[in-house]
Structure formats: structure tokens, C-alpha cells
Amino acid sequence: MNDSIALISRIRENANKLIVKYLNTNGIEGLVPSHGDILAFLISKKQCTMNELAQSIHRTKATTTVLVDKLEKFGFLERQKSVNDSRVTFLTLTEKGQNFKPIFEKISKDLIDKLYQGFTNDEIIAANKLLKKMLKNIE
Amino acid sequence: MNDSIALISRIRENANKLIVKYLNTNGIEGLVPSHGDILAFLISKKQCTMNELAQSIHRTKATTTVLVDKLEKFGFLERQKSVNDSRVTFLTLTEKGQNFKPIFEKISKDLIDKLYQGFTNDEIIAANKLLKKMLKNIE
């Protein structure tokens, strides 16, 4: 519907496909970028509530429930009820989930390398500055 | 999963929400950006096959069928079987669909204005150049 937006959409869709491809290459099938976002967040945060998680990955609580269900089923994370507030559920990575860290780092690097192939360092900085400015405009 | 990709994802998601909002504001409810892409393509192309359409909006044939079903149901476009090849279906806008043109133009303008608010002309040109370069890298 609009050239810039169309470009951005195409980049994102291709990036998502690439992420899924990299995940598969590293032996992780059936996951999508949002799953990756969750695992990445838990790698850095160690433990969080469903609410925190939903906010961090910019998804609704309902979507987060489904995403977490699958990760729990695959054995990447665990749920624990809070002892202070029984509405609250904490999430932590299992050992299997923690083993995701090196894979996550590799995929991130490969993705960036591919996205910015042929860019100078100045161009990379400029691109990110412009993207941040766009996002701020459209929030 | 990656800062630049995350930025791009956020921009795209916010842009899509804005498109839907603008569509609603202009009296068109129940449509999503892909519907808009279809109408825009038919505004410029007048008539096309399902295959051409699917390729132009970067969606699979299956998805395109569902999208077109809805637009046909809403009265924006019509299907006609080809007389030369009975597998082929041509799509054309109805009068209601053609009335979408000014709305489409307005939405496009509003969206760009918002995305590039506060940008110099050089920055806009630079942003698009960088985005094209990224897309080429990641295709």
C-alpha cells in the first residue's frame, strides 16, 4: 500500500522466514520468531511473569499463553505459580531452554551479517537511527 | 530477536494497525492491509489473474483465494472465468471497488506523512535507499 511500508513488510517477512530456517538448521523445528523472542527474553531476564513477557514481546496475553504452551510442551521452559499472588505465573528456562543461548547468539549474528552485508559501519548506524525515528513517529 | 529486525517488525505492526484504523475511519471495516494491496493493484492494473495477484502481493495462491473471497463478498471486485483457459480467473474492480481509489490515495498520504514526520527530504531518500539495500540482502 506504500513503498516504504511495503519494503519494511517484505524485509520483515523475509527475516522471519530466515529465522525459522536458521532455527530448523540448528535442530529446532516448529518454532517461530515470537518463540525466539520469548527464549531470548528469558535468557537475559532469567525469570518473568506472563504479563511481563507479553509486554516485552508486544503480544497480547492470549497469544503469549499459546506461545508459552508450546514452549513448555517442547520442554524449553517451565511455569511456576507465585506463592504471594496465586494469579501470577512465573516462567523460567529449563536446561534445554538454556542450551538455546548459543544457538540464539549464532542466529542473531548470522541474521545481522546477512541484513547488513555490504553496508559500511556509518550506514548501519544511520539505518538504525532512521528506523528508530520512524517507529517513534508511528507508535 | 535482533534490534534492527525488532525495529522493523514494530514499525510494520504499527503501520498495519494504522492502515486498519484509517480504513475504518473511511467507512471500510473488516479489511486488512493485504486487502488494501489487492485493491491498489487492481486500481493500477484494472484486470489480473489470481496468479498475478498472488505474486504481486507476495502471498500464496491459497491466501489470495481467501482474501479475494472476502473482497468479492463485500462487493469490491468480481471474478470472471477466462474463455481461453478455464483454469484461469480474471479479477476486476466493481464500481464500489473503484470508489476505493481516493480513499487509498488519502490513506497512503496520511501514512507516509506520519511515518516521515520530522524527516528532511534527504533523510527520506536515504531511508528508502537503505531499506532497498537491506531487502536485497535478505531476499
Place this chain on the structure above:
DNA sequence: GCAGAATAGTTAGATATCTAACAACACGCT
């Protein structure tokens, strides 16, 4: 202590999107 409001996470339903399979059709070669 109680009532009303707010909150956390889940459930149900709808939808855009994909893959895979399919039926009908067209094409090219023998």
C-alpha cells in the same frame, strides 16, 4: 469486614496465513 474495581492468565471464537493435496485443464512429445 464488605462491596466494587482492578488484575492475571486462560478460554473461546474468528481470521489471515501457510503447506499440502487435489481436480480440472493445457501443453508437448511420441
Place this chain on the structure above:
DNA sequence: AGCGTGTTGTTAGATATCTAACTATTCTGC
């Protein structure tokens, strides 16, 4: 003409994602 291959658009099933509604729980003010 017949056969094998390729093509078109649809159908079926799965899934991430949303909204809305919900239950159970917690919080706040009286």
C-alpha cells in the same frame, strides 16, 4: 490420439494472532 508433465485456483488442515469474555484473586475505600 494418448500419455506424461506442468499449471491454475480451490480445499482442507494447522497455527500464530487478535478480541472478548471469563474465573479467580487481589486491592482499595468505606
